[in-house]
Every structure is written in structure tokens, then in C-alpha cells.
Amino acid sequence: MKRTIFGRTAVLAIALPLALSACGAANEGPAAGGSGESAGEEVSGTIAGAGASSQAAAVEAWKAGFEGMHPGATVNYDPVGSGGGREQFLAGGVQFAGSDAYLKKEELSKVSTACKGGELIEFPAYISPIAVPYKLDGVDNLQLSPETLAGIFAGKITAWNDPAIVADNPGVTLPSTRIAPVHRSDKSGTTENFTDYLAKAAPKAWPHEPEGNWPISGGEAAKGTSGVMQAVNGGTGTIGYADASQIGDLPHAKIKVGQEYTGYSPEAAAKVVDASERVADRSQYDFAIDVKRDTTESGTYPIVLVTYTLACTKYDSAEQAKLVKEWLSYITSDEGQKKAQEAAGSAPISESARENAKKAIDAIAAS
Structure with missing residues (x-):
């Protein structure tokens, strides 16, 4: 089975209106959903990610927006490549990863240890038309x-x-x-x-x-x-x-x-992702797809690269879990996806992809 890997760059914009618990109105930043309707939780600390260079420009735009909203938070990302990002994630070296391919079956066996007994989170966050x-x-x-x-x-x-x-x-x-x-x-x-x-x-x-x-x-x-x-x-x-x-x-x-x-077009690229089938026999928060390259559906553009975000449902501390949760909420938000589109020409993810991501992000907690 061919795994979807979506290249430079470039690969899904989601308007993700997460209403996360607030920690005090005076300290609340803009919404994680990016539109200002609801307040995201204030977070601090540092998390690290690694992986696909295709989304490097998007990650830089996300970092600027997210760290501007949360001055006490730092997100580091090493665009070492998809394979290197998956290796670091599965070894427990980073809290999240970006990959132009979803995890192989043999890689899935390492998830439980990497995720402290939790489940894998895997969803498209960046779509790039080729x-x-x-x-x-x-x-x-x-x-x-x-x-x-x-x-x-x-x-x-x-x-x-x-x-x-x-x-x-x-x-x-x-x-x-x-x-x-x-x-x-x-x-x-x-x-x-x-x-x-x-x-x-x-x-x-x-x-x-x-x-x-x-x-x-x-x-x-x-x-x-x-x-x-x-x-x-x-x-x-x-x-x-x-x-x-x-x-x-x-x-x-x-x-x-x-x-x-x-x-x-961004719309045609995102549409082929929605027309594609979810990979069978994956965990509940794993939304890997096999892109339907041979689609005949009107208005779709099938030559695309999809980059996945990998994370866990469990982290070592409540602070780390909250920070990852807010970060993923931001990159899949309407604001985050618009920033990626402006910086890297990516296609915003669809509403259904956004909702799938929200289900996974809501499950994140401390171990």
C-alpha cells in the first residue's frame, strides 16, 4: 500500500474553534481557533518537534503567531526531514513531528513506549498542491x-x-x-x-x-x-x-x-483529501489517508503532498500536555492555516479534516 507523503512544502487549513478552559480573563490571549470568538488557555514552557522540511516555512509562520499569543511559550522545530522526524518522535526525543508519510505498520509498534502508554495522534495539517x-x-x-x-x-x-x-x-x-x-x-x-x-x-x-x-x-x-x-x-x-x-x-x-x-487551487487540493479513504486498522485518533489519485470527482486536484502532524494523547506533565494541545489547536485553526497559506502557499484543510483533528487534540492529557 502506498503511503501518502505530500513534499515541499509544502500540504491543510482547518478552522478549529477549540473552546479550551480559560485561566483568567485578564491573561487570556486570542482564541486558539484564531478568530477571537473564544479564548485559548494561557501556556508556558518549551516543546520540540522535528520532521518534514516541506512545511518549514509554515512552521515558522505558526511559531511567530503562536509565540506572539503566548509570550511564555517556545516551540522549536528541526526540519530534519520526514524520516528523521519520525525516528525522533518514536524515540521520545520530541513532543511532535511532521511527516510527509504516515507511520508504517512496523513503526506503530513503537508508539506505546514513545507516548507513555497513550495513543498516537496523526492527522493531515499541511496540504501542498504539486x-x-x-x-x-x-x-x-x-x-x-x-x-x-x-x-x-x-x-x-x-x-x-x-x-x-x-x-x-x-x-x-x-x-x-x-x-x-x-x-x-x-x-x-x-x-x-x-x-x-x-x-x-x-x-x-x-x-x-x-x-x-x-x-x-x-x-x-x-x-x-x-x-x-x-x-x-x-x-x-x-x-x-x-x-x-x-x-x-x-x-x-x-x-x-x-x-x-x-x-x-487550494480548494481543489483540499477536496481530494476529503475524497480519499482513511487507512484501515488504525487507532481512533489516527486519520491517515491514502490519497485517491485516480479520483474522477469534479473540482479535485489529485497531485498533492500531504504532511501529517504526529503527537501523543499522553505527556509527562500537565504543562507539557497543555502546551502541545494549544500548539496543535493553533496550527489547525483558521488563523494558523491562513498563516501557512500566506507563508508557504499551502491549501487550507477542510472542515471535516478540522473536526477529526479536534477529536484527537481534545484527548491530550498528562500521563
């Missing part, structure tokens, strides 16, 4: 089916006037320019999510397992999102994949979903 930018003179409204997109990146479709591309773009004059696909040279959550999409939406055209390392030879390789964008922008007939917030003024392809062609 765009397909291109540079092709005279073409600014490109449409591609999953099969055509897979054929391009597999090296089977090599010219922009290939019959498959022509069929996706009726009435558009396409040049005979050679296609120059650009992929990541480094291991990447963006690559894993992109290849997961190709494998699920166009399995005949892309018979490769989803992989963080680019799985085939050919094409141009570039390091990091910035490298991919430099290569696409500096070439002719180029096409790549990257966090949507990083493509700048370059046009991006609309992707065929069902009978329609859909461009990325």
Missing part, C-alpha cells in the same frame, strides 16, 4: 491527461505536437519542439507524491512503484525545487513538477480528472 510547470512558446493553456503526462515523464512522448498531446488540446497549435522533462536529482517527497500519482492514475503508462528517488533514466535532473524551476524556466520546451507555491509566473498544465481538466 504543480506541473512548463515553458513552451505560444502555449499558455496546456491540458494533459494522466496517461499523456506519464508518457512524457517516461520518455515515451517526446515532441510537443505528439498526437496524444494534440488530443488533449483541441484547437491549440502545438509546435514540434522536443519535450525536455525535468525531474529531481535528490530524494524527495515531491517526487514520491508525483510518481504515486502517475502510478495510480496511469498505471499502464507508468508501471513503476512510487519512489522518492526518480525511478528511471533519461530527462534532465536538477537538485531541489529551486533547481527544477531554474531548469524549466531556463530551457525551451521544458516541463517539470514542483511545489505550486514555487513556480512563479510560469504557466502550469491543467490535469484531466474525470471528463474535466483541472488546475491546482
Whole structure:
């Protein structure tokens, strides 16, 4: 089973109106829900997290907002990568983690010890659309089916006037320019999510397992999102994949979903998460999903990266439990999600995702 991992960056905005117990009206800050209707509990102390670099910009925005509301609180986050974040969390080294993949079955066996006998909390908190930018003179409204997109990146479709591309773009004059696909040279959550999409939406055209390392030879390789964008922008007939917030003024392809062609948007990215099924046989506060890449639902954009927040229902002290609770309430609040969208171009999580997160956050307590 392919696990969802959602890349740079970028990946869910929730308006989470938590009415947490107040500790005195004179000392109350703005609501954890971010809208000012209810007061969040005043907290102090320090907590640490580690994990996905994809949400690093969002975490910085969250930290600024949260610590501004709670001057006595400090949140540290090390963007060491998803794997490193999961390792530190399961070893009990950090109080929360960010991961572009939900925990594997073998990792779940370590949760009880890491969580002091409590349960795992795992929910999407950051959604990042992955765009397909291109540079092709005279073409600014490109449409591609999953099969055509897979054929391009597999090296089977090599010219922009290939019959498959022509069929996706009726009435558009396409040049005979050679296609120059650009992929990541480094291991990447963006690559894993992109290849997961190709494998699920166009399995005949892309018979490769989803992989963080680019799985085939050919094409141009570039390091990091910035490298991919430099290569696409500096070439002719180029096409790549990257966090949507990083493509700048370059046009991006609309992707065929069902009978329609859909461009990325925060709403379309969040909608595919709601259309996806929850992973079976997980604990009550584990809301991991397998993104429905092959959805045909109108208005969805299936090339997305989802980053999960990992936490526990039990912590060593009441102070630590309250601080984690307030932090998670803030990042999933309407205000928190808006800050992530402004800082990192992420897609706000939906109301249903927000409610799931609230159920988990409400269960946090001292051991």
C-alpha cells in the first residue's frame, strides 16, 4: 500500500474553534481557533518537534503567531526531514513531528513506549498542491491527461505536437519542439507524491512503484525545487513538477480528472483529501489517508503532498500536555492555516479534516 507523503512544502487549513478552559480573563490571549470568538488557555514552557522540511516555512509562520499569543511559550522545530522526524518522535526525543508519510505498520509498534502508554495522534495539517510547470512558446493553456503526462515523464512522448498531446488540446497549435522533462536529482517527497500519482492514475503508462528517488533514466535532473524551476524556466520546451507555491509566473498544465481538466487551487487540493479513504486498522485518533489519485470527482486536484502532524494523547506533565494541545489547536485553526497559506502557499484543510483533528487534540492529557 502506498503511503501518502505530500513534499515541499509544502500540504491543510482547518478552522478549529477549540473552546479550551480559560485561566483568567485578564491573561487570556486570542482564541486558539484564531478568530477571537473564544479564548485559548494561557501556556508556558518549551516543546520540540522535528520532521518534514516541506512545511518549514509554515512552521515558522505558526511559531511567530503562536509565540506572539503566548509570550511564555517556545516551540522549536528541526526540519530534519520526514524520516528523521519520525525516528525522533518514536524515540521520545520530541513532543511532535511532521511527516510527509504516515507511520508504517512496523513503526506503530513503537508508539506505546514513545507516548507513555497513550495513543498516537496523526492527522493531515499541511496540504501542498504539486504543480506541473512548463515553458513552451505560444502555449499558455496546456491540458494533459494522466496517461499523456506519464508518457512524457517516461520518455515515451517526446515532441510537443505528439498526437496524444494534440488530443488533449483541441484547437491549440502545438509546435514540434522536443519535450525536455525535468525531474529531481535528490530524494524527495515531491517526487514520491508525483510518481504515486502517475502510478495510480496511469498505471499502464507508468508501471513503476512510487519512489522518492526518480525511478528511471533519461530527462534532465536538477537538485531541489529551486533547481527544477531554474531548469524549466531556463530551457525551451521544458516541463517539470514542483511545489505550486514555487513556480512563479510560469504557466502550469491543467490535469484531466474525470471528463474535466483541472488546475491546482487550494480548494481543489483540499477536496481530494476529503475524497480519499482513511487507512484501515488504525487507532481512533489516527486519520491517515491514502490519497485517491485516480479520483474522477469534479473540482479535485489529485497531485498533492500531504504532511501529517504526529503527537501523543499522553505527556509527562500537565504543562507539557497543555502546551502541545494549544500548539496543535493553533496550527489547525483558521488563523494558523491562513498563516501557512500566506507563508508557504499551502491549501487550507477542510472542515471535516478540522473536526477529526479536534477529536484527537481534545484527548491530550498528562500521563
